[in-house]
Amino acid sequence: MGKIKTLEEYLAENNFLREAAEFHFKLEKNLTEVEPLELPPREKVLELVRAEKIPLLQQEKFQAQVLDAVEKFLPRDLAESLLRQENLSAKKICAAHELNETLTRKTFWATVDKLIPADLKLWERDDWQENYCPICGRRPVMAQLKKFNDGRERRLLCGGCRTLWSWRRVGCPYCGNENLERIHILELDKKMRLDVCDECRAYLKTYTDEDEENIYLRDWATLHLDLLAEEKTLHKCGAVELE
């Protein structure tokens, strides 16, 4: 068994990611003063979210909390359209304010990530079983296979608020295709693979190991895979840069 790699060691091996790394480190640095929101305890949040399967931040009261928190640096209408994933609207408003859309998206969601307390970011199998994030409602951007009994269970990761939740072991989370004969795998190595749905041509980047989450559950750290996938005309879903 190999020893656990640090992010630094990984970047040293993969120099071409340096740029992306710098960007993200800078972004994180700028957000160190953002405090998590005051939200109800976990039990209560579970209840609220499971009642009608509406994610926390799509419920009026909590959505308002987020919008209030970011008011200082983003126009409210822009923040609202980003949070509600109304892409056309967000695009228009960015253009109107002459803001770089991608940068705006990244900043906004990185902030949301900070606003959500850590204990609301890990959901077990019995808590939530939908194909969208229980906190903000985004589609997942990648997945992880984690040991469970004599097999592995699958966790989906939200690209926005970085919530992890448990989902079906088998199937495409984007279109619902459950037929493994219509899903093929492109394997990079023992740690990363792409689960490709032949029905909708989306792919799910999947970390197939554990304990190097600090590297492999960062979407940008395997940027090269997304470019390879794009070459094959596969669709990336759940990316903060795009939706």
Next chain:
Amino acid sequence: MAREMAMLHDVARCSACRACMVACKQWHDLPADMSTPFNGQYQSHADLTPTTWNLIKMNERTDMNGKFHWDFIKFQCMHCEKPACMLGCPEGAISKKESGAVVIDESKCVGCGYCRTNCPFNVPRIDSERNKSTKCDLCFDRIEHGMVPSCAKTCTAEAISFGTKAAMIKLAEERLKEVRMNHPNAQLYGVHPNGVGGTHMMYVLPEPPEVYSLPKNPKTPDSIDLWRDYIRPIGKIAGVGAAAGLAGLMVLNKLIGNKGA
């Protein structure tokens, strides 16, 4: 991962299905060992072997009241808090991880056998072909990746638990209360500091340890420090070259072994 971990064997629950023995062999790629012939017993191996690091012992017993018992216990390295094997190893090949796992570094091991002699539980086994000492390593590599040891993962009777030492102690104490209802002599083993400082392999025993061939008062021998600081260096210096040194160590080991017996 700087957390102290422990494994708990709930002996009352064990059904001796031996899935844990197969799982251990699968994970460590250990071949089948047919060295113990079948002589009318269920227990597959008379004892631990260089390729059998986890053994389910099975023993039939009739108590003073005439009641029949079939005792099962999972036997492997106890991962002592104060490991006698580590203290006695002349090559410094044995280390204790943060998790509590006591692990032999094969690259440093010369197969001298001190660890076996010193171990109050008689666990390490020398592989005479490769000249290496072997024993359960608590799947320390799995632990460091956030996984659970192979045996614990596969148990079909929910008898093996694994987690932080604090959580396992809590579990052990809860189970002790339940087991005591049918077994008044039930006790915990390895949970509290004892002659080896407590162990990271802990048990909820329905009966006293002797029933399961566990030493009642295991102790890390005091005389280890003598060996390490006095006898061992002599052994090393006495030899000319590594082979001679090794032979010297083995002779000393035999002497010491006889003395301790």
Next chain:
Amino acid sequence: MDLSRRTFLKATGLGSLGLALTSLGFDVPKVHAAAKMFKLTGAREFTSVCHFCACGCGQIGYVKDGKLIQLEGASDCPVNFGGLCPKGLGYAQIPRDEEHRTTKPMYRAPGATSWQEISWDEAIERAARALKKARDENWIDTEKINGESVKVQRTDAIGLIGGSQVNNEECYQLTKIFRTLGAMSLDNQTRVCHANTPPAMSAAFGRGAMTNPWYDLKNTKLAWVEGSNIAECHPMGLKNLMKAKKNGLKIMHVDVRFTRTSKIADYFIQIRPGTDIAFLGAIINYVIQNKKYDEQYLRLHTNAYMLINPAFGFDDGIFSGYDEKKRKYDMTSWQYQVDANGKPIRSADLFAPNTVMSILKKHYERYTFEVVSGITGASVADIKMAAEIYSSIKPAVFMYALGMTQHTVGVENIRCFTVLQLLRGNIGVPGGGIDAMRGQPNVQASTDYGIMFQYFPGYLPWPTEKTNTLAKWTQNSGTFRAKFLINLLKAWFGDAATKENDYCFGLLPVRNTTQNDSIYVQFEKAIEGKMKCIYFAGQNPMVSNPNLGNVHRGLRKLDTVIVEDLYLNETASFWERPDSPEGDPIDAKDIQTEVIFLPACSYLEREGTMTNSMRMIQWRMRGPDPHGDSKPDYLILDMLWKKIRELYADSNEPKDQIIKLLTWNYPQEHMVEHIMREVNGYDLSTGKLLNGIGEIKDDGTTNSGMWIYAGVMREGGVHMAKRRGQEDPGNMGIYPNYGWVWPDNIHLLYNRASCDENGNPINPDKKIIWWNAAKKVWEGYDRPDVGSLTAAPDTPAGQKPFRMVGEGVGRIFAASYKDLENGMTRDSSSTPVDGPIPEFYEPVESPTKNALHMNPNAQFSPCVIYPRMPDLQKIGTKDEFPYVLCSSSICEHWCSGTITRHITWLNELVKEPFLEMPKKLAEKLGVKSGDEVIVRSVRGQIKEKAMVTDRIKPLWINGAEVFVTWQPYNWGFKGLSTGPSGNYITIDALDPNAQSQEFKACLIDIKKA
């Protein structure tokens, strides 16, 4: 703002990541260039189901370049949630076991001493010709039965053995092929395993299967494990039990020796093998005497209050209506007193004369604790304790396996469970039920699909000389079932099957009920020279049948043996066995049987569905490619049938017409799904698949190969068995969207019985279905087990929790009853041939006299016919064979060991077979643990090592000391671990209902070697 949960999920995100990152100022071309250094290689995941016991644990495998890289438990399968036992994990070695699997077709010529490799074409041709020859040269057109000449259109020269090791679609193919060839001797592993379960459960409830799902165990408070070693043989069942232990579950274990199951149980009681009816009879007596029965349940859901014909009687071991010569009962006196409409009359008083309850009370009065202690060897205190525990804890579930079925009284053994559970109201409720734990991965299906001499697929009785026209058949079995038969015939014969020709009923071979066509008799008929060619599909009788001497004698008299399997096992290689424990040595050169070996691939290497013990149908994907030249069984059978059909293409003989008419339209691609669609059935007017049993019509406008699976395939390419839904509504352990459960996805059978007469749950905390008065419909967490979802509780249709029996209620007394509608039989309830209520009889080889009967005809069951071949089937007596032998399996090895004895880690744990014996007996014989002993019965002898133990105590039986011994049967002369086959010693006396053998009790002598 009205936010529905979908409005925020409308991201389309079809932009380019590359462009987005460029806008951020990244040097994307640099990343691109670097990316080209990384290689993405193709791989696949596939899901399957484990191939050992019938728990049906889900698995996920990982394949690269056609090879299996990894096999693990499927974390989302509700049976095992990712867990696997060591056998399930060990199977991963099999596809990579290049050395020992035979992956090319092989041929052994008559008299040859070795195998030769042949091509697939040659192998199929030889097999087809052998079957044709046996058929044509041994065709029986008419037969004289009971003095009458009957057209039977049959051959007794062809046999089929196997089915539980192949998938559902392959079972269906096998049935079609061999029935069309005119064979009656069809049998599968169920015969030696759980054949006694369906007659027992059907007699009481109407369906012959495990009633509650595996994961329902979390709802139970008392698990009564009898005749099972669940810790060793059904580990996933044990896992569910251990979880329930955390909620206060108690486990009672009743068995012939202290096993690993006993060790984890809360209570253990040792009884003599074959005395379960006595033991459970004492508990029935206790429940009645102490009024521990559930009166409301008895009144609403059972026949307890119904009146029986006053002519019914029982005396000294014999029920009324016995014919001593034929050893059969006339069941007329076992009928109800009926009203003008032919419906049973109920009394208002539970114990009025002639009510079922009063008969029950009188019958079991003899089963006092003292008498039963003498019979079983258990102490009076223990029996009393068991009775008290059973009567005080609810809900309770009975879990059993072959310790209950493998007896000449196997059906009545299980009937005791049905009686007790109906008395206590434990059927149709969460945490209750009777869990028949089947042992083979797909034996539920091989039974469902009728690879049994007496049945069509779907448990419809095969035509006999008494029911050899559709009209007679319908009169006997009812219009309800005739509907399903018509649909099967439409599926088998297509347009050729019309109302006018009785849907080709007249083409079918007819069974002669005066003869026994079971697996054992196939070998007996071979010895007599009547059986010529047997096809073995994944079964190994040369290890797993009792009285192996007869199996070998039979095999070597056959013209042809055809084996479809992964390995050259003991059956395929019978001609080169190294010894002859039955005392009948013979040289390979003198064995003229030709053997054709058709190499099948493993379950991981092909697709199809299989059905686990709780009736759940799950899909198996293909993982790695078939090894070597091995082929999927469905392709082998397809090639075989097409060749047979080709050989008959030019025939105009009437007997060959059926072969030409049989439908066989399965394209090569997705063959198994085409087969399953035929099984599911179609509406012929629209061409659409049927959605459920309710859509099956009796007028020839629908077809269905097997009615109980109707609904498993849907329009739009939907295969219900592929579903993996995770929902457990109500947290009751019902996963309605995972796979598909027959019938109609009802998981907990008879769940109507969990409600009262108004359709309200009797136990609201554990409700599972209910009547919704507002919507006027039955609904719940499980599909309600009712005939019509809209039939209100106060209508007759809404009051039938046991709607698959004629009366519609649970049958404590299995009366002989046909439910009439407009003068026609609508449905008939089934009655075991050896009694409407259980009675204790000794095993055929017994160390003692029957304590309940003086009658010499009633020592062992008066319906058992043994010996069938007096020269080769003697009955051992205690003078020569003073000790009792019980045989079963062991945790580390499985069945005939063909697979597990090729896995080194399992061989390491248990290296060879052995004989367990009590310490006192060992002292008497001068034997120590590890000494070799000669174990001998009247049938043969073997040598094995002794294991001296305290886990089997000597018993006091009717005043004398009796020693019980035990051996595992899983060994043979092939494989990595070889050893003597225990079944050379065991007895092939059979239960008269389903012909299951009495593995669990015979007499032996032991001498130190």
